[in-house]
Amino acid sequence: MTTLTITRPDDWHVHLRDGEVLKDTVRDTGRYFGRAIIMPNLVPPVMNAEQAQEYFDRIQAVNETEHFQPLMVLYLTDNTTAQDIKDCKESGIVYAAKLYPAGATTNSASGVTDIKNIYPVLEAMQAEDMPLLLHGEVTDNDIDIFDREKAYIDRILTPVVKDFPNLRIVLEHITTKNAVDFVNNASENVAATITAHHLLFNRNHMLVGGIRPHYFCLPVLKRNTHQQALVEAATSGSTKFFLGTDSAPHTKANKENACGCAGAYTAHAAIELYAEVFEQENALDKLEGFASFNGPDFYKLPRHTDSITLVKESWDVPATMPFGNDVVVPIRANEQILWQVK
Numbered sequence: 001m002t003t004l005t006i007t008r009p010d011d012w013h014v015h016l017r018d019g020e021v022l023k024d025t026v027r028d029t030g031r032y033f034g035r036a037i038i039m040p041n042l043v044p045p046v047m048n049a050e051q052a053q054e055y056f057d058r059i060q061a062v063n064e065t066e067h068f069q070p071l072m073v074l075y076l077t078d079n080t081t082a083q084d085i086k087d088c089k090e091s092g093i094v095y096a097a098k099l100y101p102a103g104a105t106t107n108s109a110s111g112v113t114d115i116k117n118i119y120p121v122l123e124a125m126q127a128e129d130m131p132l133l134l135h136g137e138v139t140d141n142d143i144d145i146f147d148r149e150k151a152y153i154d155r156i157l158t159p160v161v162k163d164f165p166n167l168r169i170v171l172e173h174i175t176t177k178n179a180v181d182f183v184n185n186a187s188e189n190v191a192a193t194i195t196a197h198h199l200l201f202n203r204n205h206m207l208v209g210g211i212r213p214h215y216f217c218l219p220v221l222k223r224n225t226h227q228q229a230l231v232e233a234a235t236s237g238s239t240k241f242f243l244g245t246d247s248a249p250h251t252k253a254n255k256e257n258a259c260g261c262a263g264a265y266t267a268h269a270a271i272e273l274y275a276e277v278f279e280q281e282n283a284l285d286k287l288e289g290f291a292s293f294n295g296p297d298f299y300k301l302p303r304h305t306d307s308i309t310l311v312k313e314s315w316d317v318p319a320t321m322p323f324g325n326d327v328v329v330p331i332r333a334n335e336q337i338l339w340q341v342k
């Protein structure tokens with residue numbers, strides 16, 4: 001039997017949502033992840049230190065583990081102030097601030113309408129050494145949805161990196177070779193998260209033989225050449241890339257819909273899915289760096305001192321999983337996953 005023991009991993013990008021569903025999302029993400037960066041795109045969003053503390057308390061109220069620690073994130077709006085950044089830094093529970101371009105993705109309506117509006121806030125973040133997390137897509141109607149990440153890098157991110165050379169930036173859930181190249185060529189202050197689904201799938205999985213809404217997420221799956229660039233980056237051993245699932249549950253009904261929501265649920269089998277990719281690439285020895293070292297090193301947090309063990313033993317993924325009073329369709333529903341965590 002093949003087994004793999006690695007230092008306890010963290011998830012540097014996850015959506016736990018709120019309310020009734022929290023007990024389900026926290027159970028799945030908290031199963032073996034030590035920490036997780038908790039995305040703040042609630043309705044209304046997490047817009048100050050006080051709201052972050054309240055959300056933290058709601059998560060901890062359903063957290064039944066000893067090991068799982070939620071790392072809270074501030075949602076940037078046109079009205080965020082430098083004082084909000086200071087308050088968050090002082091809170092001791094907020095570890096980053098997230099920039100959603102207004103209209104780019106799920107619950108981004110309150111996001112930033114023009115990067116220039118938050119330049120004083122980015123100044124404060126640079127001074128406080130608080131990482132900036134980016135949903136890196138432009139929202140211009142005339143930019144094709146498959147080109148929006150590249151356009152964001154060219155038009156927004158390139159100048160921001162120049163203007164704030166000491167600001168630590170994570171380009172979240174990258175989907176293109178353009179993003180891989182940009183991060184590789186940028187300073188050590190620029191890193192990226194990569195999801196399991198962008199490593200495992202490309203747009204053919206979503207569109208060939210019928211439209212498969214559970215593969216629809218943002219940034220949208222790209223062509224296989226981009227997928228290959230992501231796989232190479234994740235398994236390369238570069239410390240600039242780390243694990244961020246972007247597990248983003250929506251109810252079955254909201255996905256299987258004439259206007260379906262963007263987001264894929266992978267928290268039921270996150271490290272297990274990554275292990276498949278790394279094994280395929282003969283790079284299982286690189287999984288620990290990607291999942292357990294590069295993230296904490298970038299965030300300036302200690303690496304965990306305990307470990308988890310993966311076993312190569314396939315199991316059947318159910319058709320649906322509980323999601324509060326509703327259900328969510330997980331990635332690989334009704335199919336098998338090759339690894340499990342013991």
Ligand SMILES: NC(=O)N[C@@H](CC(=O)O)C(=O)O
Nearest residue numbers: 015105106217218248262263
């Ligand atoms: N990734 C997604 O497709 N959706 C995320 C938002 C996001 O991370 O962009 C969500 O909150 O549903």
Ligand SMILES: [Zn+2]
Nearest residue numbers: 105135218219
């Ligand atoms: Zn996003």
Ligand SMILES: [Zn+2]
Nearest residue numbers: 015039246248
């Ligand atoms: Zn996300």
